[in-house]
Amino acid sequence: MLILKDEDFVGKGNERACYVHPEDRNKAIKITYEGNNRKISKQTQLETKYYQELIKRGMNDWKHLPEYFGEVETNKGKGFVVELVRDYDGEVSKTFAYYLEKDGVKAYQKELEEYREYFVKNSIIFNYGMMPKNILLRKNSESDCDLVLIDGLGDVSHFTLPNKIPYFARRRINRRWMKFVRKYLLKY
Template structure:
């Protein structure tokens, strides 16, 4: 069992908390924390299923998603292990929300277009949890940045069969992208 301590804590959302893996500083462990809005994290199960589907499809471009390394039992319950998103200087990347507040949306137009194209090209479905505080801006250098989704992967719809058909998957991604833009970037 992996023991997560207070000093490993990175942050938390509505359902889950994130810790730096005590045995590997380049990995994080996401766990459902006690007293969250739900007893069991639906997002964790959805994320695991989504990562497994992407692996089965042979996704090779991980520029906008942290890599997934499986599940682990911890002293705080079952967790999933993912890549820690870091800048070129080794610091943990900051949220898009932080940068939008500081620099405005126009400063990230190129990255936002590349981000949308990543989802469309790879037919990666995201849910309505994709918001600026769940997206990190990974600085690869002073002038090169990627946006990385750290929460909100997968489709919360009951009937997901159409997502397997490229045409319908892309339509869904475009609809959700337009809602994301309208809600957070306008």
């Protein structure tokens, strides 16, 4: 069992908290935290299942997703291990929301288009949890960066069979992308 300490805390959302892995500073552990009104995180179940599906499909391009390393027991409960997204200087990457507030959406048109194309090309479904605060902007250098989805992976729809067919998956991705743009990006 891994021991997660308060000093390793990175952040938390509505259901889960994220900690730096105690044995590997380049990995993070996501756990369902106590007091989140749910004993079991539906998002964790969805996300781990989807990560396993991506691996089964032969996914090896983790440019816009943190790489998945499996599940683990911790002193704070069961969690799953992913890459900890860091900038070129070693700092944990900041949210896309931070950079949108600072620079506006026009500064990131190239990155947004590359990000959208990644999901379409790889038929990777994201849900309505994909919002600027759940996307990190990883700085690869002073002039190069990537967007990385850290929450909102997988499909919350009840009818997911069409996701197995690339044509229908791409349609769903494009529809959700347009909702993402309308809901979150137009205000910048």
